[in-house]
Amino acid sequence: MSSTTRGEQHQTVPLSVLLKRELLSEKIERPEIVHGQACHSKKGEDFTLLKTDRQRLVGDGVSTYSVFGLFDGHNGSAAAVYTKENLLDNVLSAIPPDLNRDEWVAALPRALVAGFVKTDKDFQQKAQKSGTTVTFVIVDGWVVTVASVGDSRCVLESSEGGIYYLSADHRLETNEEERVRIRSSGGEVGRLNTGGGAEVGPLRCWPGGLCLSRSIGDMDIGEFIVPVPYVKQVKLSTGGGRLVICSDGVWDALSAEVALDSCHGMPAEAAAPHIVKEAVQAKGLRDDTTCIVVDILPQEKPPTSVPHTKKPVKVMLKSMFRKKSSESSYIDKEYLEADVVEELFEEGSAMLSERLDTKYPLCNMFKLFMCAVCQVEIKPGEGISIHEGEPIPGKSRPWDGPFLCASCQEKKEAMEGKGISGRLSSGSDE
Structure with a gap:
């Protein structure tokens, strides 16, 4: 039986509270998904994918999920367009049929890895030299799965006010792990040499000179630039949260904290253009500047942003998630367990043998x-x-x-x- 301890006193939870909990869990079994997007274009190489209420058969019923993708192309738009059109199908084809919902969610990380690599392999057969960053987000109920290559990023602000980084930054300038990987594989990492020993610009991978260590496409760069994504999967508390997915045009101008603070109290449809406006005002329109905002909300809440009770908590990329007390409740707070954002999966290795290996006891993974x-x-x-x-x-x-x-x-x-x-x-x- 559920219970709570107040000092030395052991107190059972009243039946009425348990019934309220049961009723509450039924009402908020699946969240409401509200999204907005905006873009200021300079090169025309940013593309987005927004698919809400996708359906798949589960036993005798139907399960719904949403997909959001951001593709920031370079050296042309062909890789970004191709990835937008084919990545989701390649991911879904890597998931065995007839899985229940929990198995399907557990299979997503490996399927995303397979889908990214297949998309890259198929695109390179077209002999196109362009490449693209990818930040790909699948929301199924309260579970958010993010796969990313490149320097577009996805940030989560939970309903409790914590900031969580759900993607990796694969810029060689900032990612020491990727610099070590490339050098140990026989590649070179250095700045552009203008002659006479002068070096300028960001760190790049040679041959090719790309400043990213992972992407889809870039067939002329060599094998050191890989399409294997960083994947992170988390389960939100039933308070929900807000996802902000942006290309580097935003992140070069605004920190995650500034971007999230700037749009507090705004619905997702207004928050996305506001973040883009803030970024352009801060640094000017130097690059395509794109933002997708996704609010994951309990059905009872109106489609506005997460609560204004933000705490100054910054959770770094690989740190453990910390439990927080719920800021709002439908029933007596004293009988509630703390809401948490739970980490289900995290993997950043570029090695397929590590990424495709299964840790789940699933049949026919x-x-x-x-x-x-x-x-x-x-x-x-x-x-x-x-x-x-x-x-x-x-x-x-x-x-x-x-x-x-x-x-x-x-x-x-x-x-x-x-x-x-x-x-x-x-x-x-x-």
């Missing part, structure tokens, strides 16, 4: 005779385990799945610095 990335059928015995050639003996067995087809195995080796450039680099060191 990956189809045995399908490539885990491109979903083509492979004959028994022809598939290559994602653990093939792992440097740590005994960690995994090479006959354990998931499996890749031959072309995806080549792509995996190239992404992990084991391709031609990596081997040449290793040979030159000996």
